[in-house]
Amino acid sequence: MKVEKSSQDLESEVIYAGLCIHCGSCNAFCPHMDFNQETGEAYVVDECAETVGLCYNSCPRSFLPIKEIEQKLFGQTRVDLAVGVYKDIIEVKSKNKENVLYNLVEAAFNEGIIECLVVRNTKSTKPPLSFPVIVENAKDAKKYIPEKSMDNAGPLITGIGQAYKAYKKNIGIIANPCHLQGLGKILAGDFNTGAEKTSLKIAYACSSGGMAGCKYCTDFSGEFSDITYSPMGAPKPAVMLIIRTDIGMKVIEAAKKMKLIEITNDSPDLSEMKKFLNKKRKKNFRTLLGTSLVKAKYLSLSVDELKDIIEE
Ligand code: SF4
Ligand code: SF4
Numbered sequence: 001m002k003v004e005k006s007s008q009d010l011e012s013e014v015i016y017a018g019l020c021i022h023c024g025s026c027n028a029f030c031p032h033m034d035f036n037q038e039t040g041e042a043y044v045v046d047e048c049a050e051t052v053g054l055c056y057n058s059c060p061r062s063f064l065p066i067k068e069i070e071q072k073l074f075g076q077t078r079v080d081l082a083v084g085v086y087k088d089i090i091e092v093k094s095k096n097k098e099n100v101l102y103n104l105v106e107a108a109f110n111e112g113i114i115e116c117l118v119v120r121n122t123k124s125t126k127p128p129l130s131f132p133v134i135v136e137n138a139k140d141a142k143k144y145i146p147e148k149s150m151d152n153a154g155p156l157i158t159g160i161g162q163a164y165k166a167y168k169k170n171i172g173i174i175a176n177p178c179h180l181q182g183l184g185k186i187l188a189g190d191f192n193t194g195a196e197k198t199s200l201k202i203a204y205a206c207s208s209g210g211m212a213g214c215k216y217c218t219d220f221s222g223e224f225s226d227i228t229y230s231p232m233g234a235p236k237p238a239v240m241l242i243i244r245t246d247i248g249m250k251v252i253e254a255a256k257k258m259k260l261i262e263i264t265n266d267s268p269d270l271s272e273m274k275k276f277l278n279k280k281r282k283k284n285f286r287t288l289l290g291t292s293l294v295k296a297k298y299l300s301l302s303v304d305e306l307k308d309i310i311e312e
Helices: 007-015 054-058 066-074 100-110 138-144 158-165 177-188 212-216 246-257 271-289 303-310
Strands: 033-035 042-044 088-094 116-125 128-135 171-175 198-204 227-230 239-243 261-265 292-296 299-302
Touching (some): 088 100, 100 227, 100 239, 171 177
Antiparallel strands (some): 116 128, 292 299
16 A cells, blocks of 8 residues: 655645644654644655655545555454444443543553553644653653543654654554544555554544544544544443454453443443534535535536435
């Protein structure tokens, strides 16, 4: 999976086209990109001579072969069109004064699943902008645990590159679905990077991260994560956890064993979560499709004309 395009194409097709979601994937292992420190916008630092650019091939908004990435990450394609691949979905609540997300981090460190964690360090809320910080234990992670998906807006995937450069082996990350689309694409790609040192990907379910490019986003549930954390769709104080991989299972088992979390429903009703999920997907698919489908064979059709079919 390598496309013969480079930074100039990334600029014209993604950044200038308003699709960029400041995820940091293009710059995680490539020095020719950087981010505006006030807005988080990606920009090309200098033109490189690569014809097959790592930046372009890492970006989740240049092209996103979802089935191919799922095969490489999970060994299968999705079981649910909207939720993605998963092994289990449970409702849990915290058994102490910390929140569930922090407790998962504590379990992952304690179990040796991660030796460091990439988390957000908020720089501004208007516009929402965080840069990555790398912490080496749960206690240090505490003040950086996001409280909403908007806290994660910013080039967090650059933190994976930074951790790799610091010779970290088992790198964890808490990020939004779009960040993990970029990371998943790098992991499934044909470039040699350090991304394979990532040992745990926790997604924060996201209905919007507050960036212009969010209106083109159709991933609510963090489809390329090991575990997705969703406060949306569960009765408070419980949260929904979507567990997708064996590593995700291991973290949940460790958190249960350490009495950090308890399962409140092992077979939860997904309808509330799917209300958030489908609202976002439906709205943003329409934005992606545009107002006319000029490539529909001999007809030029509008989305409104197809409303009944699309909404079935
Ligand atoms: S990789 Fe992320 S930050 Fe870079 S151009 Fe693509 S969307 Fe923007
Ligand atoms: S809506 Fe959320 S997941 Fe989607 S691009 Fe925006 S921040 Fe990322």
